[in-house]
Amino acid sequence: MSYKLRVEALQAWYGQHQVLKGISMPIRANTITAVIGPSGCGKSTFIRCLNRMHEVVPGTRVAGRVWLDGRNIYNGINAVEVRRRVGMVFQTPNIFPAMSIFQNVVAGLYLNGIRGRRQLQERAENCLQQAGLWEEVRDRLHDTAAGLSSGQLQRLCIARALAVEPEILLMDEPCSALDPIASIRIEELMRELKASYTIILVTHNMQQAARVSDYTAYLCDGELVEYESTPEVFIxxxxxxxxxxxxxRGADTRPL
Amino acid sequence: MICAIGLLGLVLLMVILIWQAAGPSIKAFGFSFFFTREWDPVHGRFGALPYIYGTLVSTLLALLLAGPVSLGAAVYVAEFAPRKIKNILGFMIDLLAAVPGIIFGLWGNFVLSPWLAGSLEPRLEHYFGFLPLFRGPATGVGMLAAGIILAIMISPLITAVSREVLEIVPASQREAMIALGATPWEVVRRAVLPYARTGIVGAFTLGLGRAIGETMALTMVIGNRPQISASLFAPAYTMTSVIVNEFTEAVEPLHLAALIHIALVLFLVTLLVNTVARLMIYLMNRRVKKWTV
Structure with missing residues (x-):
């Protein structure tokens, strides 16, 4: 299996505080990689470095290399292009409240200049189907998303991320705001999506990591402690x- | 609770008192007061139409001029300016919002009006004279001067409030757009502005309120002639200006009542404009219900 993404000596700072202290890990295509670790260990910062979202916050800094299909995303590629190839789903479903369900799904396509009604509609249907939401919203595509449950909203966010056809999907604790049933639904979805995308999942939920991921990385205090196939790490x-x-039994972290 | 009711009662009491004081005028002119163009204290004939027109048009002009500028300034300060510039600009805008109207009036009278008469109005007439809006003698005193002064006065307010509104748009909204591959400008246009639009309409409403109520600065530049002219160069008159100008010399009871009648109309117009603005916000929110993001 080929490597989709190779992270090399990745370091990241918030102001003077170094959050990532040199992380190197290759990530295989069409797998789910779970990133686990105690709060404040740098999990979120780590995946935010993979689509250059970390640098959006003022006062932050990144060093190191991230190779996406052999090209360093921190050298010679526009951050906007990186983010179109590496999609992201956030902790809370951050739907655009001023838009309809349909407009939410195609928001990214719209940015890319795709305006053809039929094309947008096809893609919206396709992505909603991939996100397992189509049957639930097909009759109210042009309503606001206000009536949806948080699980549905999160799947809508996934559909929105898929619409720009990314190669990698970063998921930053996508189930932390959801109830167990909605979480299971998202996990099933991740397994389906694995066939077409490479997924990197940050989670606090060890059972979730064990259930869905192929590889697990344990981050602690900004360092990569262990990175193996999931059964290996857990057994x-x-x-x-x-x-x-x-x-x-408690994580070995120094006080924050 | 009691305070709230008390406040409401106070406003009601005010309306009732104004209503009573305007009694003779209401009795004499009734509804035709709204549609009469004549204002003749000597013969005791009074109509509010030119004043209503003056207030509404000068306010509209001010909003048209100030709106885009203020929104642009707010977006720049809130979204794009480096932190240092942001602090300085923000402070200056807040300061400007607190400058008393009379100072703007003086400036308008001694700086703006001569410039309009000598420079801008002749040019406007030269290039856009085919429109009735930009025809007529360039005196520098009139509707255009009033609109510009008002615009200058309300834009700091609109900018300051819009900026606050833009700054409380949650980071998650911006990040959602950034993660889809949006450029900074696209983030503003597609995520920040739509999210903040209710608040921005609110900011414009505040500006509108200040524009309608503004008195001194306007009185000094609008020309104070009760007429309805298509030309923006022509002098006009507003409701607030006529009250402040004629109040001390209104010796006839009917004249005084007519002025108070105008105050009542001003009250109603303000109420109406604010209600319309509220309605707009309501309609926008009904289409898009809020939830926590």
């Missing part, structure tokens, strides 16, 4: 810190 963790964390 035979090599590092005692990983073992302590996944068994709930």
């Amino acid at each position: 035979r963790p090599k590092d005692s810190r990983t073992e302590n964390y996944i068994t709930g």
